[in-house]
Amino acid sequence: MxxxxxGTGPARLLDxxxxxxxxxxxxxxxxxxxxxxxxxxxxxxxxxxxxxxxxxxxxxxxxxxxDPFHVVALAGDALDQTRQRVQRETTGHRGRSGDPLYGARKTLRTGADLLTQPQERKLTRVFAADEHVEVEATWSVYQKIVAAYRHPSKKDGEHLLQEVITSLRRGIPAKLIEVKKLGRTLNKRAADILAYFDRPGTSNGPTEAINGRLEHLRGTALGFRNLTNYITRAMLDTGGFRPLLHPHLR
Incomplete structure (x- = not known):
């Protein structure tokens, strides 16, 4: 990274x-x-x-x-799992076209600050049903985490996320299985999560980008049988040998 x-160039693969x-x-x-x-x-x-x-x-x-992406992904997974569980409990089947929860699955994962008026009305209708209260509660946690990372002030964002993590330590209704699990994970990794705000710009994104290039390489090669050859090709394709080939760039 x-x-x-x-600001001198792209990330590279180390090994x-x-x-x-x-x-x-x-x-x-x-x-x-x-x-x-x-x-x-x-x-x-x-x-x-x-x-x-x-x-x-x-x-x-x-x-x-x-990485913030993975923290938000954990909260998003909890939201999806809650929606799917409530869907099964209230209808007896998985989501189908025409089911309110299934129809709102993408809207639920949209940041509250980006919702259009039609999307807001859709969520209002979904949350109006008493049997969807657990989905609404999990959605609220998800949105608070997203909002903390999007806050223009890193200091205030850290404070908001700390409040969310602290609120998930205890007092969560037993029925909110997914939120309780999320809370345990966030509290266990709280120091690593909040460290992002002291190191703004730190992201696992470059790693994911390199991984994407490797997946493309593996696909175009139609499989590698020689591990040494694969590693060498991967290092070349992602700038891994750059410091050796261009020592002046160090």
């Missing part, structure tokens, strides 16, 4: 290793030089706890930042 944060686990990441970090590890200031990551623990053990001075 360094070139992105420094590729088989597997996705704490042990894999920890082993890779251990194999790097001490100077390399000591220069790492920030590690942006998704919600996978293995990356978090490996970072804490091998890079104790680095700041772990849970």
């Amino acid at each position: 360094t070139p992105v944060r420094a 590729m290793v088989p597997g996705r686990s704490k042990a894999v990441f920890k082993t890779w970090l251990e194999a790097q030089s001490r100077d390399f590890r000591e220069e790492i200031e920030v590690v942006a990551m998704d919600g996978f706890s293995g990356f978090k623990t490996a970072t804490a053990e091998e890079l104790p001075e680095a700041t772990a930042v849970m």
Whole structure:
């Protein structure tokens, strides 16, 4: 992410290793030089706890930042799961064309500040039904998290998100299964989530962009049988060898 944060160019791939686990990441970090590890200031990551623990053990001075996209995605998943559960409980079947909740599935995931008047009326009709109160409660949590990240003031945004996380620690009705689960996750990772506001601009987006390029590479290659060849092609395709080929760019 360094070139992105420094404004000198796109992110690049550092390496590729088989597997996705704490042990894999920890082993890779251990194999790097001490100077390399000591220069790492920030590690942006998704919600996978293995990356978090490996970072804490091998890079104790680095700041772990849970990417906003993944935090919002967790809240969005909770909203979707609540809607689907209530749909089944109230109708006895999965969402179908003509079902109010199914028809509002995309509108529910739209930021409140971006809703059109027709969309607002649609949600008003959905929330008017008493049996949809759990969906409305989860939607409210989702919207508060989105609003915190969109707040023009990072300080105020952090305060708003802290309030949301704190509110989910206790007192959640037992029926709101998805919200309780979300609350446990957010409170467990609160420090990493809120660290974003002290490190504005830190995002896992560059990682996802590189992953997209790798998926395209894998698709056009119609499969790789030689892992070494695959890693070499991937490094070339994502600028991984750039510092070696152009040392003056360091």
